[in-house]
Amino acid sequence: MAPEDHEGATSLLQSFERRFLAARALPSFPWQSLEEKLREPSGSALLLAILQKTVKHPVCVQHGPSVKYARCFLSKLIQKHEAVPTEPLDALYEALAEVLMAKESTQCHRSYLLPSGDSVTLSESTAIVSHGTTGLVTWDAALYLAEWAIENPAAFTDRTVLELGSGAGLTGLAICKACYPRAYIFSDCHAQVLEQLRGNVLLNGFSLEPHTPIDTGSTKVTVAQLDWDEVTASQLSDFQADVVIAADVLYYWEVTLSLLRVLKMLADCQRKSAPDVYVAYTVRSQDTDRAGIYWEEMPPHTGKLFAYEEHSAIVILKLMLTGRHGV
Template sequence: MESNMFGKLQQQFLCCYPVNKMAWSTLQLPLELDAQRALIAATCAHPLNQRYPVRRSYQEAFVKRLMHVLKDHEELHDDIYDSLCGQLAKATINESAGDSSPAYAYKHYVLQPHEQITLRESNSFVSEGTTGLCTWEAALALADYLLEHRNLLQDKNVLELGAGAGLLGILLKQKSLQLPVQQVLITDGSEACVQLMRDNIAFNFPESDDVGKPQCAQLRWNQISEFPWTEYPSPDLLLAADVIYDDTQFSALLKALDYIYELRGNRCEMLLASTVRNVDTLHNFMQQLEEHHYQVTPCANVSACASHFCRDHTAAVQIVCIKR
């Protein structure tokens, strides 16, 4: 992906970063017509978005915000109007045909020039009985943490619990990043999530063999002993992001952790990232970890200036290391 004068806005647009928090201040106003055209070419008309579009509602919100930023300009480029009219026309056509908004759209996480992770994700926070069909803030924070602490991955077999759309597992096996990880297995209890992970793995690793890409499987925490453990390498490092927002799942998760740690003779550790939505819920789970004889150590978050992802750093995320 070629660098350009609108690189930050392009990166934010492709991963659906909140429109009201985008780097609009990087625009050198007033923006000449050629620059306006170049901005649309870098975002709405970008080849990735044309082929694998982000949410229609997001594109519409982006163009409207851009028009507001340029409200004092005497003239706006036709490409800006065309981008907005195109999204409104699609919505009108779908409504006329009795179709609702598409259930899925894409996000593109740009890691470096010519390298990105593309994920197909649900347009709804809750879909098919699960919240795992889209990427949450804690997964991005944990991805940043792993990229800044590559030594934690050295020769490790990784198991992710509640992997959702599969961002972390796909990141770990990106050839261009050359992370020192061994086998990566990403799991979820939802059949819909597992199918989505398979699709996203196939999309991001079209030519890789099994060693060069993550594996995925369905793993229900309350049926942990029934999982075919002998078919996969023994895990050294467990990962999980945004899996403890529901205290009704604590018991099943703790039993799953107990089983895996005992299976490994306690020779493994876990990195758990959680968005701090409810302090009491988070504290409750940490207390239960201690009751199950785990040692919990807080980990420092990656700063905004060192982040590899466009993510909302105002959202509090707690990362802890769990050992026994």
């Protein structure tokens, strides 16, 4: 195999691996590129490699996506294989038979590979909106913020980080595993989100016992219930956060106002300087322009680690808090 062909196959394999583990929509997979590769003599070997990097991946075997998703993926893979005149691959059909016999669950898993070779695995609801909240799934802005943090670890290393609206926990878990903060506080307000968030923290090998360091590094991890409309200055003061982050929380005006209230309280109650605030924002409208927020847009990161929609217009805003003088 020529070097350029090998590089192309490796890139294709990595794309399938990352998209499958993250359970991305099947139309987003590079199927056309796969079709071209399958016409080459090494096509069957590539299919077997894809099988090992997806359905048979060690992470997937332990914590896989939904049964329906795996079934649809294998059916599509077999369809592409059968379109090429070649010997049938028993391994593909055997894998599909195993999936067909598996029992579906209301929970599924998505996994995201980190540069270190470690991964973040999340248990998520199979419904997009469940129990009256969207916090049970991971949104693209959370992935974008996690990528940016991994490229900018100095913003978090040996610092206390408070995340507002942690949702399923992807961003915080990636920061804890790759950026080594001194302490990390996940927060959300919905009971079902908090229950699943605690489960995801434990699933990734972290401890939630008070005053006990987690197994990975020395970061102290906590999960806090935080209702932006009811939280008090006293509660926020206990955190004494050096950094505050949030992903995709500026989706309508009322939420923006609640966020501003919390940020002002955080700045006013600090015993030290106001925290750095980073918000990953999926651009939907210009509604936040009238919020009177002082901010600067951070330079985009250069590497793309996770599979998410390319067309999403996501930026990271650094908000300027002045402490006892508002935002």
